Amino acid sequence: MTAPATVQRRVVSTSRSARLRRTVHAESLWLTLLMVSTVVLSWAVITFQQSVPMTTMVLPLAVGTLLLGPGRLPWFVVFVLLALSLCVWLQDVFDLRRGVSVAVIFLYGLVVLLSSFRRTRLGVSGFRGESMLVDLRDQITDQGRLPRLPESWYAESVLRSAGGTPFAGDFTVANLADEGRRLDLVVVDVSGKGEEAGTRALMLSGALSGLLGALPPAYFLPSANRYLLRQDWPEGFATAVHLSVDLDSGEYELRTAGHPPALQLSAGSGRWSTLETEGPVLGLMADATYEVLRGKLQRGDSVLLYTDGLVETALRDYSQGIDRLRGRAERLLTKGVEGAAERLVAQLGASDDDRALVLLHRR
Incomplete structure:
Protein backbone atom coordinates (compact mmCIF):
# COMPACT_ATOMS: atom_id res chain seq x y z
CA MET A 1 0.00 0.00 0.00
CA SER A 125 -32.57 6.66 16.63
CA GLY A 126 -35.72 7.49 14.66
CA PHE A 127 -34.39 10.58 12.88
CA ARG A 128 -31.07 8.91 11.99
CA GLY A 129 -32.83 5.77 10.77
CA GLU A 130 -35.04 7.80 8.47
CA SER A 131 -32.02 9.74 7.26
CA MET A 132 -30.23 6.50 6.39
CA LEU A 133 -33.21 5.28 4.36
CA VAL A 134 -33.36 8.57 2.50
CA ASP A 135 -29.63 8.34 1.75
CA LEU A 136 -30.08 4.80 0.42
CA ARG A 137 -33.00 5.88 -1.75
CA ASP A 138 -30.92 8.76 -3.11
CA GLN A 139 -28.16 6.27 -3.89
CA ILE A 140 -30.43 4.44 -6.34
CA THR A 141 -31.35 7.76 -7.94
CA ASP A 142 -27.69 8.83 -8.24
CA GLN A 143 -26.56 5.55 -9.75
CA GLY A 144 -29.33 5.72 -12.32
CA ARG A 145 -28.66 9.34 -13.22
CA LEU A 146 -27.60 9.56 -16.83
CA PRO A 147 -24.12 10.97 -17.48
CA ARG A 148 -23.50 14.04 -19.59
CA LEU A 149 -23.51 12.99 -23.25
CA PRO A 150 -22.11 14.63 -26.40
CA GLU A 151 -24.34 17.15 -28.15
CA SER A 152 -25.22 14.58 -30.82
CA TRP A 153 -26.95 12.35 -28.23
CA TYR A 154 -29.96 12.76 -25.94
CA ALA A 155 -30.99 10.43 -23.10
CA GLU A 156 -33.79 10.54 -20.57
CA SER A 157 -34.59 8.21 -17.67
CA VAL A 158 -37.85 8.02 -15.70
CA LEU A 159 -38.76 5.84 -12.70
CA ARG A 160 -42.15 5.49 -11.00
CA SER A 161 -42.71 3.18 -8.03
CA ALA A 162 -45.84 1.25 -7.14
CA GLY A 163 -48.32 3.37 -5.20
CA GLY A 164 -46.02 6.39 -5.30
CA THR A 165 -43.70 5.06 -2.56
CA PRO A 166 -40.09 6.31 -2.58
CA PHE A 167 -38.70 2.76 -2.95
CA ALA A 168 -39.04 0.63 -6.05
CA GLY A 169 -37.95 -2.72 -7.43
CA ASP A 170 -37.14 -1.13 -10.81
CA PHE A 171 -33.96 0.86 -11.23
CA THR A 172 -31.48 1.98 -13.87
CA VAL A 173 -27.69 2.06 -13.92
CA ALA A 174 -25.61 4.09 -16.38
CA ASN A 175 -21.90 4.47 -17.05
CA LEU A 176 -19.57 6.17 -19.51
CA ALA A 177 -16.51 4.09 -20.42
CA ASP A 178 -13.51 4.26 -22.76
CA GLU A 179 -12.91 7.93 -21.96
CA GLY A 180 -16.50 8.86 -22.74
CA ARG A 181 -16.73 7.01 -26.04
CA ARG A 182 -19.00 4.17 -24.84
CA LEU A 183 -22.30 4.48 -22.99
CA ASP A 184 -23.67 1.54 -21.00
CA LEU A 185 -27.33 1.60 -19.94
CA VAL A 186 -28.97 -1.07 -17.77
CA VAL A 187 -32.62 -1.29 -16.75
CA VAL A 188 -33.38 -3.82 -13.99
CA ASP A 189 -36.65 -5.20 -12.61
CA VAL A 190 -36.22 -6.95 -9.24
CA SER A 191 -38.80 -9.56 -8.21
CA GLY A 192 -41.64 -8.01 -6.24
CA LYS A 193 -42.75 -4.41 -6.32
CA GLY A 194 -42.65 -1.21 -4.30
CA GLU A 195 -41.23 -1.39 -0.76
CA GLU A 196 -41.06 -5.20 -0.65
CA ALA A 197 -38.49 -5.16 -3.46
CA GLY A 198 -36.86 -1.90 -2.40
CA THR A 199 -34.27 -3.43 -0.05
CA ARG A 200 -33.09 -5.92 -2.68
CA ALA A 201 -32.99 -3.17 -5.29
CA LEU A 202 -30.85 -1.00 -2.99
CA MET A 203 -28.26 -3.73 -2.58
CA LEU A 204 -28.36 -4.86 -6.19
CA SER A 205 -28.05 -1.37 -7.65
CA GLY A 206 -24.75 -0.76 -5.89
CA ALA A 207 -23.34 -4.10 -7.01
CA LEU A 208 -24.43 -3.69 -10.63
CA SER A 209 -23.09 -0.16 -10.75
CA GLY A 210 -19.66 -1.47 -9.75
CA LEU A 211 -19.80 -4.32 -12.24
CA LEU A 212 -20.90 -2.04 -15.06
CA GLY A 213 -17.93 0.25 -14.59
CA ALA A 214 -15.39 -2.56 -14.19
CA LEU A 215 -16.30 -5.14 -16.84
CA PRO A 216 -16.55 -5.26 -20.64
CA PRO A 217 -20.15 -5.45 -21.94
CA ALA A 218 -20.00 -9.18 -22.71
CA TYR A 219 -19.19 -10.06 -19.09
CA PHE A 220 -21.71 -7.83 -17.32
CA LEU A 221 -24.87 -9.98 -17.31
CA PRO A 222 -23.03 -13.27 -16.54
CA SER A 223 -21.30 -11.58 -13.59
CA ALA A 224 -24.59 -10.07 -12.39
CA ASN A 225 -26.17 -13.52 -12.59
CA ARG A 226 -23.41 -15.08 -10.47
CA TYR A 227 -23.73 -12.28 -7.93
CA LEU A 228 -27.46 -12.87 -7.50
CA LEU A 229 -26.94 -16.62 -7.16
CA ARG A 230 -24.47 -16.03 -4.31
CA GLN A 231 -27.01 -13.95 -2.38
CA ASP A 232 -29.39 -16.93 -2.06
CA TRP A 233 -32.42 -14.65 -1.58
CA PRO A 234 -35.84 -16.37 -1.33
CA GLU A 235 -37.03 -14.19 -4.21
CA GLY A 236 -33.61 -13.35 -5.57
CA PHE A 237 -34.27 -13.18 -9.27
CA ALA A 238 -34.34 -10.13 -11.52
CA THR A 239 -34.69 -9.28 -15.18
CA ALA A 240 -32.40 -6.83 -16.96
CA VAL A 241 -31.61 -5.29 -20.32
CA HIS A 242 -28.12 -4.01 -21.11
CA LEU A 243 -27.39 -1.64 -23.99
CA SER A 244 -23.80 -0.70 -24.81
CA VAL A 245 -23.44 2.05 -27.45
CA ASP A 246 -20.37 3.42 -29.21
CA LEU A 247 -21.09 7.14 -29.15
CA ASP A 248 -18.77 7.83 -32.09
CA SER A 249 -20.18 5.33 -34.59
CA GLY A 250 -23.62 4.60 -33.12
CA GLU A 251 -22.96 0.85 -33.14
CA TYR A 252 -24.46 -1.00 -30.20
CA GLU A 253 -24.64 -4.34 -28.44
CA LEU A 254 -27.87 -5.40 -26.72
CA ARG A 255 -28.33 -8.24 -24.24
CA THR A 256 -31.37 -9.16 -22.14
CA ALA A 257 -31.94 -11.43 -19.14
CA GLY A 258 -35.60 -12.45 -19.22
CA HIS A 259 -36.51 -8.82 -19.85
CA PRO A 260 -39.02 -7.20 -22.24
CA PRO A 261 -37.45 -6.50 -25.65
CA ALA A 262 -36.06 -3.08 -26.45
CA LEU A 263 -37.68 -0.97 -29.16
CA GLN A 264 -35.81 0.92 -31.88
CA LEU A 265 -37.19 3.68 -34.06
CA SER A 266 -35.56 3.99 -37.47
CA ALA A 267 -35.69 7.60 -38.63
CA GLY A 268 -35.23 6.59 -42.26
CA SER A 269 -38.34 4.40 -42.47
CA GLY A 270 -40.26 5.84 -39.51
CA ARG A 271 -40.90 2.29 -38.25
CA TRP A 272 -40.36 0.68 -34.87
CA SER A 273 -38.56 -2.65 -34.63
CA THR A 274 -38.47 -5.05 -31.69
CA LEU A 275 -34.95 -5.95 -30.52
CA GLU A 276 -35.32 -9.42 -29.05
CA THR A 277 -32.47 -11.48 -27.62
CA GLU A 278 -32.33 -14.71 -25.62
CA GLY A 279 -31.11 -14.90 -22.05
CA PRO A 280 -32.38 -16.40 -18.76
CA VAL A 281 -33.51 -14.37 -15.77
CA LEU A 282 -30.73 -13.30 -13.42
CA GLY A 283 -30.35 -15.40 -10.29
CA LEU A 284 -31.95 -18.65 -11.43
CA MET A 285 -29.41 -20.57 -13.53
CA ALA A 286 -25.69 -21.09 -13.06
CA ASP A 287 -23.38 -20.64 -16.05
CA ALA A 288 -26.07 -18.81 -18.01
CA THR A 289 -25.21 -17.37 -21.42
CA TYR A 290 -26.72 -14.25 -22.95
CA GLU A 291 -27.19 -13.78 -26.67
CA VAL A 292 -25.98 -10.51 -28.17
CA LEU A 293 -27.78 -8.45 -30.79
CA ARG A 294 -25.66 -5.95 -32.70
CA GLY A 295 -26.96 -2.98 -34.61
CA LYS A 296 -26.39 0.69 -35.33
CA LEU A 297 -28.20 3.87 -34.44
CA GLN A 298 -28.27 6.34 -37.30
CA ARG A 299 -28.98 10.05 -36.84
CA GLY A 300 -32.60 10.50 -35.79
CA ASP A 301 -32.92 6.93 -34.43
CA SER A 302 -34.19 6.22 -30.91
CA VAL A 303 -34.14 3.26 -28.53
CA LEU A 304 -36.51 2.53 -25.62
CA LEU A 305 -35.55 0.35 -22.65
CA TYR A 306 -38.36 -0.33 -20.18
CA THR A 307 -39.74 -2.70 -17.53
CA ASP A 308 -42.87 -4.84 -17.74
CA GLY A 309 -44.81 -2.48 -15.47
CA LEU A 310 -45.03 -0.13 -18.42
CA VAL A 311 -46.60 -2.62 -20.82
CA GLU A 312 -48.36 -5.20 -18.66
CA THR A 313 -51.51 -4.65 -16.62
CA ALA A 314 -54.32 -6.82 -15.26
CA LEU A 315 -56.49 -5.89 -18.24
CA ARG A 316 -53.82 -5.95 -20.96
CA ASP A 317 -51.40 -8.73 -21.87
CA TYR A 318 -47.73 -8.41 -22.66
CA SER A 319 -47.84 -8.20 -26.47
CA GLN A 320 -50.71 -5.72 -26.51
CA GLY A 321 -48.83 -3.54 -24.06
CA ILE A 322 -45.75 -3.44 -26.29
CA ASP A 323 -47.90 -2.51 -29.31
CA ARG A 324 -49.52 0.25 -27.29
CA LEU A 325 -46.12 1.55 -26.15
CA ARG A 326 -44.87 1.53 -29.74
CA GLY A 327 -47.91 3.44 -31.00
CA ARG A 328 -47.86 6.00 -28.20
CA ALA A 329 -44.11 6.55 -28.59
CA GLU A 330 -44.52 7.09 -32.34
CA ARG A 331 -46.99 9.92 -31.73
CA LEU A 332 -45.03 11.52 -28.90
CA LEU A 333 -41.64 11.48 -30.61
CA THR A 334 -43.01 13.39 -33.58
CA LYS A 335 -43.43 16.31 -31.17
CA GLY A 336 -39.79 16.10 -30.03
CA VAL A 337 -37.73 13.75 -27.88
CA GLU A 338 -37.26 16.05 -24.91
CA GLY A 339 -39.68 15.06 -22.16
CA ALA A 340 -41.07 12.19 -24.23
CA ALA A 341 -40.05 9.53 -21.69
CA GLU A 342 -41.80 11.40 -18.89
CA ARG A 343 -44.98 11.65 -20.94
CA LEU A 344 -44.87 7.97 -21.89
CA VAL A 345 -44.56 6.80 -18.28
CA ALA A 346 -47.38 9.15 -17.23
CA GLN A 347 -49.72 7.73 -19.89
CA LEU A 348 -48.85 4.02 -19.80
CA GLY A 349 -48.72 1.25 -17.24
CA ALA A 350 -50.51 0.77 -13.93
CA SER A 351 -49.99 2.85 -10.80
CA ASP A 352 -49.83 -0.33 -8.68
CA ASP A 353 -46.65 -1.57 -10.37
CA ASP A 354 -43.14 -0.18 -10.67
CA ARG A 355 -42.33 1.42 -14.02
CA ALA A 356 -39.00 2.43 -15.52
CA LEU A 357 -38.14 3.79 -18.96
CA VAL A 358 -34.92 4.95 -20.61
CA LEU A 359 -34.97 6.80 -23.92
CA LEU A 360 -31.79 7.15 -25.98
CA HIS A 361 -31.83 9.28 -29.14
CA ARG A 362 -29.15 10.15 -31.64
CA ARG A 363 -29.60 13.65 -32.97
Whole structure:
Protein backbone atom coordinates (compact mmCIF):
# COMPACT_ATOMS: atom_id res chain seq x y z
CA MET A 1 0.00 0.00 0.00
CA THR A 2 1.36 3.42 -0.89
CA ALA A 3 1.93 6.15 1.66
CA PRO A 4 -0.79 8.48 0.27
CA ALA A 5 -3.33 5.65 0.48
CA THR A 6 -2.35 4.99 4.11
CA VAL A 7 -2.73 8.65 4.95
CA GLN A 8 -6.14 8.74 3.25
CA ARG A 9 -7.36 5.75 5.27
CA ARG A 10 -6.19 7.42 8.48
CA VAL A 11 -8.02 10.62 7.56
CA VAL A 12 -11.24 8.69 6.82
CA SER A 13 -10.92 6.77 10.10
CA THR A 14 -10.34 9.99 12.04
CA SER A 15 -13.35 11.63 10.38
CA ARG A 16 -15.58 8.68 11.25
CA SER A 17 -14.37 8.71 14.86
CA ALA A 18 -15.08 12.43 15.10
CA ARG A 19 -18.61 11.97 13.73
CA LEU A 20 -19.23 9.15 16.20
CA ARG A 21 -18.07 11.31 19.12
CA ARG A 22 -20.32 14.16 18.00
CA THR A 23 -23.28 11.79 17.73
CA VAL A 24 -22.70 10.34 21.20
CA HIS A 25 -22.26 13.82 22.67
CA ALA A 26 -25.44 15.12 21.04
CA GLU A 27 -27.46 12.13 22.25
CA SER A 28 -26.16 12.57 25.80
CA LEU A 29 -27.15 16.22 25.69
CA TRP A 30 -30.65 15.35 24.46
CA LEU A 31 -31.02 12.74 27.20
CA THR A 32 -30.08 15.28 29.85
CA LEU A 33 -32.53 17.87 28.51
CA LEU A 34 -35.33 15.30 28.29
CA MET A 35 -34.75 14.12 31.86
CA VAL A 36 -34.77 17.70 33.12
CA SER A 37 -37.99 18.41 31.23
CA THR A 38 -39.55 15.25 32.71
CA VAL A 39 -38.69 16.42 36.21
CA VAL A 40 -40.15 19.86 35.49
CA LEU A 41 -43.34 18.38 34.09
CA SER A 42 -43.68 16.04 37.07
CA TRP A 43 -43.35 19.01 39.43
CA ALA A 44 -46.00 20.90 37.44
CA VAL A 45 -48.40 17.93 37.45
CA ILE A 46 -48.00 17.52 41.22
CA THR A 47 -48.15 21.23 42.08
CA PHE A 48 -50.88 22.32 39.70
CA GLN A 49 -53.08 19.25 39.68
CA GLN A 50 -56.16 21.05 38.41
CA SER A 51 -54.39 22.93 35.63
CA VAL A 52 -51.72 20.56 34.28
CA PRO A 53 -53.04 17.12 33.22
CA MET A 54 -50.93 13.99 33.58
CA THR A 55 -51.15 13.42 29.83
CA THR A 56 -48.41 16.03 29.42
CA MET A 57 -45.98 13.29 30.44
CA VAL A 58 -46.45 11.87 26.97
CA LEU A 59 -44.43 14.75 25.48
CA PRO A 60 -40.94 13.67 26.67
CA LEU A 61 -41.73 10.10 25.63
CA ALA A 62 -42.66 11.20 22.12
CA VAL A 63 -39.60 13.42 21.73
CA GLY A 64 -37.31 10.75 23.17
CA THR A 65 -38.56 8.26 20.58
CA LEU A 66 -37.26 10.54 17.84
CA LEU A 67 -33.98 11.66 19.38
CA LEU A 68 -32.62 8.80 21.50
CA GLY A 69 -30.97 5.65 20.28
CA PRO A 70 -32.03 2.15 21.34
CA GLY A 71 -29.32 2.04 24.02
CA ARG A 72 -30.67 4.99 26.01
CA LEU A 73 -34.35 5.03 25.08
CA PRO A 74 -35.50 2.07 27.24
CA TRP A 75 -33.92 3.55 30.35
CA PHE A 76 -35.50 6.92 29.63
CA VAL A 77 -38.92 5.30 29.22
CA VAL A 78 -38.52 3.62 32.62
CA PHE A 79 -37.48 6.98 34.11
CA VAL A 80 -40.60 8.69 32.71
CA LEU A 81 -42.92 5.93 33.93
CA LEU A 82 -41.39 6.09 37.40
CA ALA A 83 -41.93 9.84 37.41
CA LEU A 84 -45.53 9.28 36.35
CA SER A 85 -46.02 6.76 39.16
CA LEU A 86 -44.78 9.38 41.62
CA CYS A 87 -47.27 11.88 40.21
CA VAL A 88 -50.09 9.36 40.68
CA TRP A 89 -48.96 8.64 44.26
CA LEU A 90 -49.02 12.35 45.17
CA GLN A 91 -52.36 13.17 43.57
CA ASP A 92 -54.96 14.52 45.99
CA VAL A 93 -57.84 13.17 43.93
CA PHE A 94 -57.52 10.18 41.60
CA ASP A 95 -60.70 9.70 39.59
CA LEU A 96 -61.61 7.57 36.58
CA ARG A 97 -60.46 10.20 34.07
CA ARG A 98 -57.00 10.35 35.60
CA GLY A 99 -56.87 6.56 35.77
CA VAL A 100 -57.60 6.24 32.07
CA SER A 101 -54.93 8.85 31.29
CA VAL A 102 -52.33 6.96 33.31
CA ALA A 103 -53.25 3.67 31.63
CA VAL A 104 -52.89 5.23 28.17
CA ILE A 105 -49.47 6.69 29.04
CA PHE A 106 -48.22 3.35 30.39
CA LEU A 107 -49.51 1.62 27.26
CA TYR A 108 -47.72 4.17 25.07
CA GLY A 109 -44.54 3.62 27.06
CA LEU A 110 -44.83 -0.12 26.43
CA VAL A 111 -45.19 0.51 22.69
CA VAL A 112 -42.09 2.73 22.76
CA LEU A 113 -40.14 0.02 24.56
CA LEU A 114 -41.14 -2.61 22.02
CA SER A 115 -40.19 -0.36 19.10
CA SER A 116 -36.86 0.37 20.80
CA PHE A 117 -36.07 -3.33 21.11
CA ARG A 118 -36.84 -3.79 17.42
CA ARG A 119 -34.67 -0.79 16.60
CA THR A 120 -31.73 -2.33 18.46
CA ARG A 121 -30.85 -4.35 15.33
CA LEU A 122 -30.28 -1.08 13.45
CA GLY A 123 -28.67 0.76 16.35
CA VAL A 124 -29.86 4.28 15.48
CA SER A 125 -32.57 6.66 16.63
CA GLY A 126 -35.72 7.49 14.66
CA PHE A 127 -34.39 10.58 12.88
CA ARG A 128 -31.07 8.91 11.99
CA GLY A 129 -32.83 5.77 10.77
CA GLU A 130 -35.04 7.80 8.47
CA SER A 131 -32.02 9.74 7.26
CA MET A 132 -30.23 6.50 6.39
CA LEU A 133 -33.21 5.28 4.36
CA VAL A 134 -33.36 8.57 2.50
CA ASP A 135 -29.63 8.34 1.75
CA LEU A 136 -30.08 4.80 0.42
CA ARG A 137 -33.00 5.88 -1.75
CA ASP A 138 -30.92 8.76 -3.11
CA GLN A 139 -28.16 6.27 -3.89
CA ILE A 140 -30.43 4.44 -6.34
CA THR A 141 -31.35 7.76 -7.94
CA ASP A 142 -27.69 8.83 -8.24
CA GLN A 143 -26.56 5.55 -9.75
CA GLY A 144 -29.33 5.72 -12.32
CA ARG A 145 -28.66 9.34 -13.22
CA LEU A 146 -27.60 9.56 -16.83
CA PRO A 147 -24.12 10.97 -17.48
CA ARG A 148 -23.50 14.04 -19.59
CA LEU A 149 -23.51 12.99 -23.25
CA PRO A 150 -22.11 14.63 -26.40
CA GLU A 151 -24.34 17.15 -28.15
CA SER A 152 -25.22 14.58 -30.82
CA TRP A 153 -26.95 12.35 -28.23
CA TYR A 154 -29.96 12.76 -25.94
CA ALA A 155 -30.99 10.43 -23.10
CA GLU A 156 -33.79 10.54 -20.57
CA SER A 157 -34.59 8.21 -17.67
CA VAL A 158 -37.85 8.02 -15.70
CA LEU A 159 -38.76 5.84 -12.70
CA ARG A 160 -42.15 5.49 -11.00
CA SER A 161 -42.71 3.18 -8.03
CA ALA A 162 -45.84 1.25 -7.14
CA GLY A 163 -48.32 3.37 -5.20
CA GLY A 164 -46.02 6.39 -5.30
CA THR A 165 -43.70 5.06 -2.56
CA PRO A 166 -40.09 6.31 -2.58
CA PHE A 167 -38.70 2.76 -2.95
CA ALA A 168 -39.04 0.63 -6.05
CA GLY A 169 -37.95 -2.72 -7.43
CA ASP A 170 -37.14 -1.13 -10.81
CA PHE A 171 -33.96 0.86 -11.23
CA THR A 172 -31.48 1.98 -13.87
CA VAL A 173 -27.69 2.06 -13.92
CA ALA A 174 -25.61 4.09 -16.38
CA ASN A 175 -21.90 4.47 -17.05
CA LEU A 176 -19.57 6.17 -19.51
CA ALA A 177 -16.51 4.09 -20.42
CA ASP A 178 -13.51 4.26 -22.76
CA GLU A 179 -12.91 7.93 -21.96
CA GLY A 180 -16.50 8.86 -22.74
CA ARG A 181 -16.73 7.01 -26.04
CA ARG A 182 -19.00 4.17 -24.84
CA LEU A 183 -22.30 4.48 -22.99
CA ASP A 184 -23.67 1.54 -21.00
CA LEU A 185 -27.33 1.60 -19.94
CA VAL A 186 -28.97 -1.07 -17.77
CA VAL A 187 -32.62 -1.29 -16.75
CA VAL A 188 -33.38 -3.82 -13.99
CA ASP A 189 -36.65 -5.20 -12.61
CA VAL A 190 -36.22 -6.95 -9.24
CA SER A 191 -38.80 -9.56 -8.21
CA GLY A 192 -41.64 -8.01 -6.24
CA LYS A 193 -42.75 -4.41 -6.32
CA GLY A 194 -42.65 -1.21 -4.30
CA GLU A 195 -41.23 -1.39 -0.76
CA GLU A 196 -41.06 -5.20 -0.65
CA ALA A 197 -38.49 -5.16 -3.46
CA GLY A 198 -36.86 -1.90 -2.40
CA THR A 199 -34.27 -3.43 -0.05
CA ARG A 200 -33.09 -5.92 -2.68
CA ALA A 201 -32.99 -3.17 -5.29
CA LEU A 202 -30.85 -1.00 -2.99
CA MET A 203 -28.26 -3.73 -2.58
CA LEU A 204 -28.36 -4.86 -6.19
CA SER A 205 -28.05 -1.37 -7.65
CA GLY A 206 -24.75 -0.76 -5.89
CA ALA A 207 -23.34 -4.10 -7.01
CA LEU A 208 -24.43 -3.69 -10.63
CA SER A 209 -23.09 -0.16 -10.75
CA GLY A 210 -19.66 -1.47 -9.75
CA LEU A 211 -19.80 -4.32 -12.24
CA LEU A 212 -20.90 -2.04 -15.06
CA GLY A 213 -17.93 0.25 -14.59
CA ALA A 214 -15.39 -2.56 -14.19
CA LEU A 215 -16.30 -5.14 -16.84
CA PRO A 216 -16.55 -5.26 -20.64
CA PRO A 217 -20.15 -5.45 -21.94
CA ALA A 218 -20.00 -9.18 -22.71
CA TYR A 219 -19.19 -10.06 -19.09
CA PHE A 220 -21.71 -7.83 -17.32
CA LEU A 221 -24.87 -9.98 -17.31
CA PRO A 222 -23.03 -13.27 -16.54
CA SER A 223 -21.30 -11.58 -13.59
CA ALA A 224 -24.59 -10.07 -12.39
CA ASN A 225 -26.17 -13.52 -12.59
CA ARG A 226 -23.41 -15.08 -10.47
CA TYR A 227 -23.73 -12.28 -7.93
CA LEU A 228 -27.46 -12.87 -7.50
CA LEU A 229 -26.94 -16.62 -7.16
CA ARG A 230 -24.47 -16.03 -4.31
CA GLN A 231 -27.01 -13.95 -2.38
CA ASP A 232 -29.39 -16.93 -2.06
CA TRP A 233 -32.42 -14.65 -1.58
CA PRO A 234 -35.84 -16.37 -1.33
CA GLU A 235 -37.03 -14.19 -4.21
CA GLY A 236 -33.61 -13.35 -5.57
CA PHE A 237 -34.27 -13.18 -9.27
CA ALA A 238 -34.34 -10.13 -11.52
CA THR A 239 -34.69 -9.28 -15.18
CA ALA A 240 -32.40 -6.83 -16.96
CA VAL A 241 -31.61 -5.29 -20.32
CA HIS A 242 -28.12 -4.01 -21.11
CA LEU A 243 -27.39 -1.64 -23.99
CA SER A 244 -23.80 -0.70 -24.81
CA VAL A 245 -23.44 2.05 -27.45
CA ASP A 246 -20.37 3.42 -29.21
CA LEU A 247 -21.09 7.14 -29.15
CA ASP A 248 -18.77 7.83 -32.09
CA SER A 249 -20.18 5.33 -34.59
CA GLY A 250 -23.62 4.60 -33.12
CA GLU A 251 -22.96 0.85 -33.14
CA TYR A 252 -24.46 -1.00 -30.20
CA GLU A 253 -24.64 -4.34 -28.44
CA LEU A 254 -27.87 -5.40 -26.72
CA ARG A 255 -28.33 -8.24 -24.24
CA THR A 256 -31.37 -9.16 -22.14
CA ALA A 257 -31.94 -11.43 -19.14
CA GLY A 258 -35.60 -12.45 -19.22
CA HIS A 259 -36.51 -8.82 -19.85
CA PRO A 260 -39.02 -7.20 -22.24
CA PRO A 261 -37.45 -6.50 -25.65
CA ALA A 262 -36.06 -3.08 -26.45
CA LEU A 263 -37.68 -0.97 -29.16
CA GLN A 264 -35.81 0.92 -31.88
CA LEU A 265 -37.19 3.68 -34.06
CA SER A 266 -35.56 3.99 -37.47
CA ALA A 267 -35.69 7.60 -38.63
CA GLY A 268 -35.23 6.59 -42.26
CA SER A 269 -38.34 4.40 -42.47
CA GLY A 270 -40.26 5.84 -39.51
CA ARG A 271 -40.90 2.29 -38.25
CA TRP A 272 -40.36 0.68 -34.87
CA SER A 273 -38.56 -2.65 -34.63
CA THR A 274 -38.47 -5.05 -31.69
CA LEU A 275 -34.95 -5.95 -30.52
CA GLU A 276 -35.32 -9.42 -29.05
CA THR A 277 -32.47 -11.48 -27.62
CA GLU A 278 -32.33 -14.71 -25.62
CA GLY A 279 -31.11 -14.90 -22.05
CA PRO A 280 -32.38 -16.40 -18.76
CA VAL A 281 -33.51 -14.37 -15.77
CA LEU A 282 -30.73 -13.30 -13.42
CA GLY A 283 -30.35 -15.40 -10.29
CA LEU A 284 -31.95 -18.65 -11.43
CA MET A 285 -29.41 -20.57 -13.53
CA ALA A 286 -25.69 -21.09 -13.06
CA ASP A 287 -23.38 -20.64 -16.05
CA ALA A 288 -26.07 -18.81 -18.01
CA THR A 289 -25.21 -17.37 -21.42
CA TYR A 290 -26.72 -14.25 -22.95
CA GLU A 291 -27.19 -13.78 -26.67
CA VAL A 292 -25.98 -10.51 -28.17
CA LEU A 293 -27.78 -8.45 -30.79
CA ARG A 294 -25.66 -5.95 -32.70
CA GLY A 295 -26.96 -2.98 -34.61
CA LYS A 296 -26.39 0.69 -35.33
CA LEU A 297 -28.20 3.87 -34.44
CA GLN A 298 -28.27 6.34 -37.30
CA ARG A 299 -28.98 10.05 -36.84
CA GLY A 300 -32.60 10.50 -35.79
CA ASP A 301 -32.92 6.93 -34.43
CA SER A 302 -34.19 6.22 -30.91
CA VAL A 303 -34.14 3.26 -28.53
CA LEU A 304 -36.51 2.53 -25.62
CA LEU A 305 -35.55 0.35 -22.65
CA TYR A 306 -38.36 -0.33 -20.18
CA THR A 307 -39.74 -2.70 -17.53
CA ASP A 308 -42.87 -4.84 -17.74
CA GLY A 309 -44.81 -2.48 -15.47
CA LEU A 310 -45.03 -0.13 -18.42
CA VAL A 311 -46.60 -2.62 -20.82
CA GLU A 312 -48.36 -5.20 -18.66
CA THR A 313 -51.51 -4.65 -16.62
CA ALA A 314 -54.32 -6.82 -15.26
CA LEU A 315 -56.49 -5.89 -18.24
CA ARG A 316 -53.82 -5.95 -20.96
CA ASP A 317 -51.40 -8.73 -21.87
CA TYR A 318 -47.73 -8.41 -22.66
CA SER A 319 -47.84 -8.20 -26.47
CA GLN A 320 -50.71 -5.72 -26.51
CA GLY A 321 -48.83 -3.54 -24.06
CA ILE A 322 -45.75 -3.44 -26.29
CA ASP A 323 -47.90 -2.51 -29.31
CA ARG A 324 -49.52 0.25 -27.29
CA LEU A 325 -46.12 1.55 -26.15
CA ARG A 326 -44.87 1.53 -29.74
CA GLY A 327 -47.91 3.44 -31.00
CA ARG A 328 -47.86 6.00 -28.20
CA ALA A 329 -44.11 6.55 -28.59
CA GLU A 330 -44.52 7.09 -32.34
CA ARG A 331 -46.99 9.92 -31.73
CA LEU A 332 -45.03 11.52 -28.90
CA LEU A 333 -41.64 11.48 -30.61
CA THR A 334 -43.01 13.39 -33.58
CA LYS A 335 -43.43 16.31 -31.17
CA GLY A 336 -39.79 16.10 -30.03
CA VAL A 337 -37.73 13.75 -27.88
CA GLU A 338 -37.26 16.05 -24.91
CA GLY A 339 -39.68 15.06 -22.16
CA ALA A 340 -41.07 12.19 -24.23
CA ALA A 341 -40.05 9.53 -21.69
CA GLU A 342 -41.80 11.40 -18.89
CA ARG A 343 -44.98 11.65 -20.94
CA LEU A 344 -44.87 7.97 -21.89
CA VAL A 345 -44.56 6.80 -18.28
CA ALA A 346 -47.38 9.15 -17.23
CA GLN A 347 -49.72 7.73 -19.89
CA LEU A 348 -48.85 4.02 -19.80
CA GLY A 349 -48.72 1.25 -17.24
CA ALA A 350 -50.51 0.77 -13.93
CA SER A 351 -49.99 2.85 -10.80
CA ASP A 352 -49.83 -0.33 -8.68
CA ASP A 353 -46.65 -1.57 -10.37
CA ASP A 354 -43.14 -0.18 -10.67
CA ARG A 355 -42.33 1.42 -14.02
CA ALA A 356 -39.00 2.43 -15.52
CA LEU A 357 -38.14 3.79 -18.96
CA VAL A 358 -34.92 4.95 -20.61
CA LEU A 359 -34.97 6.80 -23.92
CA LEU A 360 -31.79 7.15 -25.98
CA HIS A 361 -31.83 9.28 -29.14
CA ARG A 362 -29.15 10.15 -31.64
CA ARG A 363 -29.60 13.65 -32.97
